Amino acid sequence: MMGASRAGSTGSMAPSDKEAMCARYRGMRNAPDERARQAMMDREMASMPPEMRQRHMEMMGKHCE
Numbered sequence: 001m002m003g004a005s006r007a008g009s010t011g012s013m014a015p016s017d018k019e020a021m022c023a024r025y026r027g028m029r030n031a032p033d034e035r036a037r038q039a040m041m042d043r044e045m046a047s048m049p050p051e052m053r054q055r056h057m058e059m060m061g062k063h064c065e
Helices: 002-006 015-029 034-044 050-064
Strands: none
Touching: 015 034, 015 050
8 A cells, every 4th residue: 555655745755756646647637528628537547446546536626626
């Protein structure tokens, strides 16, 4: 669960890692429709259960806006 413990903390991320994470977040957020958004989330966060995906999206939203 190392990834889950780091999910809420972007303070130790390299700037390029944060930029990449935010680019993925914006791509999912700006998907043309819900089906496309869901496909992107399935691909990017395949190992996460649905409730963790939602928390991860909220965390990315806070750090990337």
